[in-house]
Amino acid sequence: MMNDVVIFSQWFFLLYFIGLNVSYMLLNFAAIFNVNKYMNEKTLADVPGIDSDVMPPVSLIVPAYNEERTIIQSILALGQLEYPEYEIIVVNDGSDDSTLNTLKSCLRLRKFPEAYRNRLDTKTIKMVYHSTEIENVRVVDKYNGGKSDALNAGINISRYPLVCVVDADSILQRDSLKRVVQPFMFDNRTVVSGGSVRIVNGSKVTLGYIQEPAAPRKLLPLIQVVEYLRAFLFGRLGWSPLNALLIVSGAFGVFHKETLISVGGYQTNTIGEDMELIVRIHRKLKKEGKDYRITFVPDPICWTEAPEDISSLARQRIRWQRGLCESLFNNISLFMNPRAGAVGLLAFPFMLIFEWAGPIIEIFGFIMILIGFFTNQINPDLFMLLIMVAIIFGMILSLTALLLEEMSFHLYRNPFDLFRLFLAAIIENFGYRQLNAIFRVIGFYKWLFNKESDWGSMNRKGVGV
Amino acid sequence: MNLHARQVFGQHPVIVRVDDDEHVAYLLDYLLERNGCIVISASDGQELVDLLDRAPAPDLILLDVMLPYYDGFELIKRIRANPVWKNTPILVLSGCQNEKDVVRGLEAGANDYITKPFQPMELLARIKRLLGSANVSVDTE
Amino acid sequence: MFATDISEVSGFAIYAGQIAFILLVVLTIQVVLLRIKLIFVAKRKEKIKKIWRPYISKTIYGDRVKRLKIKRRDFLFILEEINYAFSLVKGEEVERLRGACLSMGLHKQLLKLLHSKNIKNNLFALITLGNLKDHMAWDQIKKVLVNKQTVLSLAAARSLVQIEPQRALTEILAITLTREDWPWANVAHVLKLAGPETVCSPLAELITTSPSYMQASLLRLFEVVQCEEIRPVTKSILEKTKDDKTASVCLHISQDPGILPLAKKYIKHDRWHVRMHAANAIGRFGGPDEIPELVLLLKDKEWWVRYRSAQALVSLPCTTKNVLTNIYKNMDDRYGKDILRQVITEREFYDE
Numbered sequence: 003m004m005n006d007v008v009i010f011s012q013w014f015f016l017l018y019f020i021g022l023n024v025s026y027m028l029l030n031f032a033a034i035f036n037v038n039k040y041m042n043e044k045t046l047a048d049v050p051g052i053d054s055d056v057m058p059p060v061s062l063i064v065p066a067y068n069e070e071r072t073i074i075q076s077i078l079a080l081g082q083l084e085y086p087e088y089e090i091i092v093v094n095d096g097s098d099d100s101t102l103n104t105l106k107s108c109l110r111l112r113k114f115p116e117a118y119r120n121r122l123d124t125k126t127i128k129m130v131y132h133s134t135e136i137e138n139v140r141v142v143d144k145y146n147g148g149k150s151d152a153l154n155a156g157i158n159i160s161r162y163p164l165v166c167v168v169d170a171d172s173i174l175q176r177d178s179l180k181r182v183v184q185p186f187m188f189d190n191r192t193v194v195s196g197g198s199v200r201i202v203n204g205s206k207v208t209l210g211y212i213q214e215p216a217a218p219r220k221l222l223p224l225i226q227v228v229e230y231l232r233a234f235l236f237g238r239l240g241w242s243p244l245n246a247l248l249i250v251s252g253a254f255g256v257f258h259k260e261t262l263i264s265v266g267g268y269q270t271n272t273i274g275e276d277m278e279l280i281v282r283i284h285r286k287l288k289k290e291g292k293d294y295r296i297t298f299v300p301d302p303i304c305w306t307e308a309p310e311d312i313s314s315l316a317r318q319r320i321r322w323q324r325g326l327c328e329s330l331f332n333n334i335s336l337f338m339n340p341r342a343g344a345v346g347l348l349a350f351p352f353m354l355i356f357e358w359a360g361p362i363i364e365i366f367g368f369i370m371i372l373i374g375f376f377t378n379q380i381n382p383d384l385f386m387l388l389i390m391v392a393i394i395f396g397m398i399l400s401l402t403a404l405l406l407e408e409m410s411f412h413l414y415r416n417p418f419d420l421f422r423l424f425l426a427a428i429i430e431n432f433g434y435r436q437l438n439a440i441f442r443v444i445g446f447y448k449w450l451f452n453k454e455s456d457w458g459s460m461n462r463k464g465v466g467v
Numbered sequence: 468m469n470l471h472a473r474q475v476f477g478q479h480p481v482i483v484r485v486d487d488d489e490h491v492a493y494l495l496d497y498l499l500e501r502n503g504c505i506v507i508s509a510s511d512g513q514e515l516v517d518l519l520d521r522a523p524a525p526d527l528i529l530l531d532v533m534l535p536y537y538d539g540f541e542l543i544k545r546i547r548a549n550p551v552w553k554n555t556p557i558l559v560l561s562g563c564q565n566e567k568d569v570v571r572g573l574e575a576g577a578n579d580y581i582t583k584p585f586q587p588m589e590l591l592a593r594i595k596r597l598l599g600s601a602n603v604s605v606d607t608e
Numbered sequence: 609m610f611a612t613d614i615s616e617v618s619g620f621a622i623y624a625g626q627i628a629f630i631l632l633v634v635l636t637i638q639v640v641l642l643r644i645k646l647i648f649v650a651k652r653k654e655k656i657k658k659i660w661r662p663y664i665s666k667t668i669y670g671d672r673v674k675r676l677k678i679k680r681r682d683f684l685f686i687l688e689e690i691n692y693a694f695s696l697v698k699g700e701e702v703e704r705l706r707g708a709c710l711s712m713g714l715h716k717q718l719l720k721l722l723h724s725k726n727i728k729n730n731l732f733a734l735i736t737l738g739n740l741k742d743h744m745a746w747d748q749i750k751k752v753l754v755n756k757q758t759v760l761s762l763a764a765a766r767s768l769v770q771i772e773p774q775r776a777l778t779e780i781l782a783i784t785l786t787r788e789d790w791p792w793a794n795v796a797h798v799l800k801l802a803g804p805e806t807v808c809s810p811l812a813e814l815i816t817t818s819p820s821y822m823q824a825s826l827l828r829l830f831e832v833v834q835c836e837e838i839r840p841v842t843k844s845i846l847e848k849t850k851d852d853k854t855a856s857v858c859l860h861i862s863q864d865p866g867i868l869p870l871a872k873k874y875i876k877h878d879r880w881h882v883r884m885h886a887a888n889a890i891g892r893f894g895g896p897d898e899i900p901e902l903v904l905l906l907k908d909k910e911w912w913v914r915y916r917s918a919q920a921l922v923s924l925p926c927t928t929k930n931v932l933t934n935i936y937k938n939m940d941d942r943y944g945k946d947i948l949r950q951v952i953t954e955r956e957f958y959d960e
Contacts, residue, residue, distance in 0.1 A: 016620070042728045043759045053800055056793045056832060082538045086567070115953055117946035119911045132957060176533055187793040208513065209536045384618045391625040394632055401635040408642040420643055424636075490661065490692055497665040586699035587669065 012374065015367035022356055023395050029240035030402050036239050037410045040300060057183060059087040060256065061160030062168055065152035067095045069170045074108045076170045079210030081136050084176040085183075088166075089138045093156045096125075096146030105141050109133040114140065122154040122267035130159065150268035150275040157259065157267055166256045167276075171307060173202055173210055174254065178303035182256050185297035193261040194283060194296040196250030198234045200413070201227045202305040212305060217419035222315065225430045226308040228423055232403035235300065235410070242298035246349035248284070248329075250296065252276030254304035261287070261294075269332075274325015278332060285333040288342040302411055316441050323361070323445025330358055361442035368436070393431045400427035480598050481525040483518065485509045485542070486560070487534050491583070495529065495560075498587055499594075512537025519545060524552045527597055530577070532561035532568065543575040556597040560585065653685050660689045667708045668693065668701045675712070683717065684729075687736050694739040706740050715742055722748055731763050738767025746771060753779060758789045765798050773802040781814055785822060792825055796832045808835035815841060824853040831861040839864040846870050852879045859885035865893040875901055880910035887913060891920025898924070903935060906944035914943060918951035 062080060066073050073092070080090050094102050105111060111131035118130070125147035133139035144155050157165055164186060166179065178197065185195040204218030218224045241247045252275065265279075265286045272278045280296065287294045309315045330353060337354065339346035371388060374380035380388075404420075404427055407413070414420055482504045486492045489510075496506045507525060509515040513536040528546065532539035539559060546552050556578045561568065569580050579593050659676065666673045678686055690709060694702060714736070721733035722745070734752065737745045749771075752764035768776035777799075784795060799807045811833070815826045823845060830838055842862035847870065849855055859871055859882070867889060874886035887905050890898050902924075905917035921927055921935070932952055939945045 042731070053793075053797050053832075056796050082541075084533050112957075115946070115949045117911075117915075117943070117950040134957070176535075188791045190792070211535050213535075384621070387618055387621045387625065391621050391628060394625060394628040398628060398631050398635060401632065401639065405635055405639050405642070408639055408646070412643075412646055417643060417647070420639075424639065489657075490689075491696055493661045494665050494668070494693070494696060497662075498669060501669060501671075584694075584696050584698040587697060587701050588699065 009379075011367070011370040012380075015363070015370060018355075018363050018367070019392065019395075022360070025352060025356065026236075026399055030236050030399075032243065033236035033239040033406060034402075034409070036243055037235070037300065037406055040239075041410055054086040056187070057086050057180070058164050058186060059089075059162040060085065060164045060166050060179060060183060061156075061162040061259075062088055062090045062166045062179075063153055063156035063160065064090060064092045064168050064170050065095055065149050065156065066092055066097065066101055066170050067146070067149070067152070068097045068099045068101060070097070070099045070101045070104050073101055073170055074104060075210055076168075077109070077136070077139060079174065080168065081139070082176065083174065083179050085179045087162075088179065089140065089161065090136075091156045091159050092139065092141045093152040093159075094141060094143045095148070095152035096144060102141075102143055106131070108135070109139055109141070110135045111141055116140075116159065118159050121158055121263050124151050124155040124158065127155060127159075148270055150270040150272070153275075154267045154270075157262060160259065163259055164256055165259045165262065166254070167252065169253045169306065172199075172253045173207060173212060173305040175212065175303060178254070179256075181301050181303055182254065182299050185295070185299065186256070186258070189295050189297070191293055192295045192297055193258045193287070194250055194255060194280065195299060196238070196247070196255040196297075197299045197303040198238075198301060199230060199251045199253050199304045199306055200234075200302045201230055201308045203227075203308050203310065205305070214415070215302075215413040216416065217414055217422050218308075220310055221426070221429070222312070223308045223310055224422060224426045225434050226315075228400050228403060228427045228430060230308075231407050232400060235403050235406040238298040239300055239406075241349055242296075244344040244348065245295055246344040247296045247298055248281055248345070248349050248353055249277050250280050250298070251304070253306050272325065272328050272332070273321055274329055277325055278329040281329045281333040281336070284342070284345050285336050288336070288339070288345065291341075300410065302413060312437075316444075319438060319441035320445040320448060323442040324449040326353070326357055327446060327449035330354060358446075361439040362446060364436075364439045365443055396431040396435060397428055400430060403427070479503055479505045480527065481505045481507065482527045482529055482594070483507045483509060483515070483525045484529045485512075485515050485534065485539075486529075486531040487511050488531070491531070498591065499529075502591060511535040512542055515542055516545060519549050519552055524555050526555070527594060528552075528555055528557045529594075530557055530559050532559060532572065540571055540575050543572065543577055547576040558593060558597060560590070649685075652682065656682055656685045656689065660686055664689060664693045664705065667705050668697055670701070670704055673708075678712065678714075678717070683721075684732055687732050691732075691735055691739055709740055710742070714740065715744060718742070719745060719748060722752070727757065727760065730760055734760070734763040734767045738763075738770035741771050743771060750779065754783065758791075761787070762790060762794050762798070766801065769798055769802045773806040777802055777806055777810055781810055785814075785818065792828070796829055799829055799833050804833050804835050807833045808837045811835065812837045812841050815845070820849060820851045820854060823849065823851065824857045827854065827857040827861060831857075838862065843867050843870070852877065852882050856881050856885045859889045862889065868893045868898075872898070872901055875905055880908070880913055883908060884910070884913045884916045887917040887920045891916070891923045894920070894924055896924070896926045899927070899931075899935070903939075903944075906939065906948060907941040911947075914947040915951070918947045921948070922951050922955050 064076065064080070069076075077090060077092060092105065094105065110133060112134055114130050114132035116130035118127075125145040127142055127144045129143045131141040131143070133141070140159065142155055142159050144152070147155075153167060164183065166182070168174070182195050182197045185192045200215070201218070201223060202212070203220070203223040205215045206213040217227060238247055238249070255276070261283065262279075265283050268275045269278050269282070283294075283296070309318055330350070336342045336346045336350045338351065342350070371380065371385060375382065375385045401424075404423055408420075414423065480503070482499055484492065484495055484499065484506050485508075486495065487510050492508060492510070496508065499506050507518070507522070509518055512534045516537060530539050530542060534542070537545070539561065543557060543559075546555065546557060557576065559572045559577045559580045560583065561572075561580075562583045572580055578597055581590055581593060663673055663676055690705070693705060697705075718733045718737050718740075721729045722737070724730065730752070734749065737749060746768070749764050749767055752760055753768065755761045755764065765776070765780050768779065780798065784790065799811070808830075811826065811830055812835070815823055815830065818826060827842070827845070830841070838861060842858045843864050843866055846855060846858040846862070846867055849858070855874060855877070856879075859867070859874065871886045871889040871893070874882050875890075877883055877886070883905065887902060890902060894902075899921070902917045902921045906914055906921070908914050908917065922932065932948070936945065936948050936952070939948065
């Protein structure tokens with residue numbers, strides 16, 4: 003009996019393993035093909051092919067909760083974006099610190115009798131302010147309701163047809179907005195466009211401006227750089243052409259406002275509000291039979307700080323996994339739904355098997371191999387062999403991400419940085435990935451038993467001024 | 468230090484050129500030097516801000532709008548607030564064809580405006596006019 | 609019994625492991641090779657910059673230069689430098705650069721590039737041929753205009769316009785209605801490049817003869833190019849059209865005060881965007897007589913209509929602060945009051 007279980011689970015694990023690697027390889031091929039195409043077409047895009055006067059106006063929404071230290075710096079940086087027409091809406095989500103007072107004095111705010119519409123339900127707005135320092139900035143002061151609620155309030159106040167959601171602590175480049183809006187001009191079916199997020203740790207930042215991208219010195223963020231490359235370059239570049247992108251980073255994404263409102267805006271009782279929204283947009287628009295596009299822009303346009311200690315990382319990953327579980331199960335009707343096309347038949351099952359159940363299967367497989375090993379069901383040689391094959395495959399995935407980066411943007415100019423990233427791509431398979439799987443299992447568990455929500459605050463160093 | 472740059476460099480007009488694009492910088496510097504100007508270059512907003520504190524005022528500032536660290540509008544504000552540099556003529560050279568930006572630049576205190584792609588002779592004529600009002604002249608062949 | 613299972617599993621694992629290991633090595637080599645290439649390319653580019661930037665600057669300003677030789681492997685990088693110069697400088701000075709390039713024999717080499725299998729090469733060729741205004745390449749580029757690949761066809765359109773705007777426009781407008789893959793923003797760019805004097809009359813003709821669902825986007829092109837001919841066209845279309853989008857665009861872009869009576873008719877349209885643009889048009893062309901219409905629109909159920917009407921009211925030449933205060937006092941609708949208050953404050957902001 004025990005034998006059967008072990009043998010069965012060996013085969014199950016093996017099948018899962020093959021499925022995982024084959025899927026990733028396919029995504030890889032798609033991504034390599036696309037990155038080539040994208041880089042070629044950029045030849046034309048860099049020669050001005052579009053005049054700035056036809057770019058649609060954009061409302062930037064910056065939610066702020068206890069950000070007194072960084073908020074002014076972020077807004078000043080946003081105020082210098084290279085874009086013809088945009089407004090910045092800062093939403094103070096009932097901060098306990100002096101965020102509002104800082105804003106009031108630095109931006110010389112004045113009360114403004116805004117006749118806004120409550121198109122999405124939010125916590126009460128106390129007051130809308132207009133900056134007399136920077137003309138296109140407005141500040142919304144509201145009662146605390148969480149990030150989603152703040153974003154919804156910002157959407158209510160916004161005036162332009164496109165809204166761009168920006169985390170207060172993300173660092174953008176001058177042309178970031180221009181690049182991420184481009185899909186809307188190239189294809190009028192576009193409803194969402196998201197950019198590539200990179201890790202800022204290790205790079206020198208002056209006045210909210212990346213001086214030179216560099217690989218982090220510390221191991222943990224260094225590994226996360228490789229991880230982000232993997233997630234953004236082939237994860238999203240692979241899915242985007244199939245119009246089956248299920249994740250657009252909450253740190254920097256542009257939405258067609260009417261679509262956003264028609265699906266009900268951000269959901270307030272979810273943890274991964276950014277992912278949930280995208281999956282819901284897919285579900286609702288597929289249901290209505292709409293022809294739409296959710297597009298990914300591979301250019302590195304947004305930089306964010308990665309956790310440098312294990313406990314912050316753990317909190318972040320647990321939160322992400324909970325968010326992922328919620329997003330998928332809130333919209334489970336997409337699963338294998340033939341009407342939902344590539345989203346329902348490919349991306350959704352992929353997410354469900356390899357992202358939702360994946361960590362559990364991995365841990366389970368690992369335990370089974372261990373049991374097999376200790377009960378002498380598996381001989382030591384085979385044990386080592388299996389582990390090694392798994393690790394080599396892991397390395398291949400990480401290295402492909404590095405390859406894609408070298409094929410496209412090669413941001414890290416220093417060859418030593420590349421070497422360090424290469425080492426990180428190897429090392430992450432010994433411990434980091436397994437650790438991550440454990441965090442994700444915890445996230446899964448917390449989702450399953452609906453443990454109290456923990457907003458996973460991170461110990462930020464604060465980006466240098 | 469209320470010294471004027473020309474007292475340091477002699478009779479040639481001194482122009483501070485701020486542009487982060489090497490290619491544009493080369494073209495501009497060549498044009499300016501060819502016409503007898505002395506060019507002090509700054510390749511980003513921070514460099515100009517540093518210059519403001521320690522260098523004598525030049526005869527003219529040729530300023531790009533989209534610059535790292537501080538953009539052109541912010542720089543104009545700072546130049547106009549600087550006790551030594553405040554009266555230096557500013558010519559903004561920028562890729563923005565947006566009328567709004569022109570207005571914003573002039574409102575902030577720029578003296579003139581020219582957009583890329585630019586016509587070298589037109590640029591030179593404008594520089595001469597601005598220098599003329601500051602009583603300096605550019606060599607003409 | 610587990611002997612068989614293990615041999616099955618381990619056989620497979622060894623096989624997979626071998627493949628994976630080879631892949632891993634190949635990948636590593638690939639990454640290293642790419643990086644080595646990158647370093648060499650950067651070095652070569654630096655060298656090219658050192659030689660070509662002075663050459664280009666001197667040529668542009670009419671100074672004497674020694675003729676340069678183009679090495680084949682440097683060709684694309686040199687083109688990059690040349691094209692960039694074209695995007696920075698205009699006027700007669702650029703003609704010198706053009707002449708110099710053509711006398712270097714770029715024409716032949718560019719045509720070769722245009723016919724290569726690599727799309728990046730094709731794009732480079734199209735962009736450069738356009739910058740050089742190479743008339744002799746006209747027919748070759750025209751063939752690319754109908755290429756199925758959107759990027760290539762648009763690049764071809766652009767370079768044709770640079771070479772000979774008038775002739776290019778006939779070709780482009782003839783197919784623009786059938787090229788649904790051409791993004792509107794790119795078409796706008798190409799037309800703008802051709803300039804209003806060449807675009808406006810053929811575009812006006814195209815608009816009046818095109819089906820009504822196409823008119824709205826064509827009219828918007830009209831506006832981007834900033835055509836003078838816009839006046840008669842908008843009025844005549846506005847008189848006839850039944851398409852709400854077209855009506856909206858007409859009301860939005862028209863510079864003809866003669867449309868005022870038509871605009872007043874549209875304030876009761878069932879689509880809100882039409883009412884909004886009607887309010888906006890009344891604001892631009894109206895006077896004291898139009899105040900009642902705008903006050904009525906202040907109570908519209910759509911926020912945008914109320915907002916634009918309030919802005920229109922404030923922008924009318926006759927509405928002094930007193931008039932506005934009176935309208936505000938007599939307003940019986942809460943939403944109307946709110947929006948009016950906002951817009952009045954807005955105006956105070958900008959007046960300061």
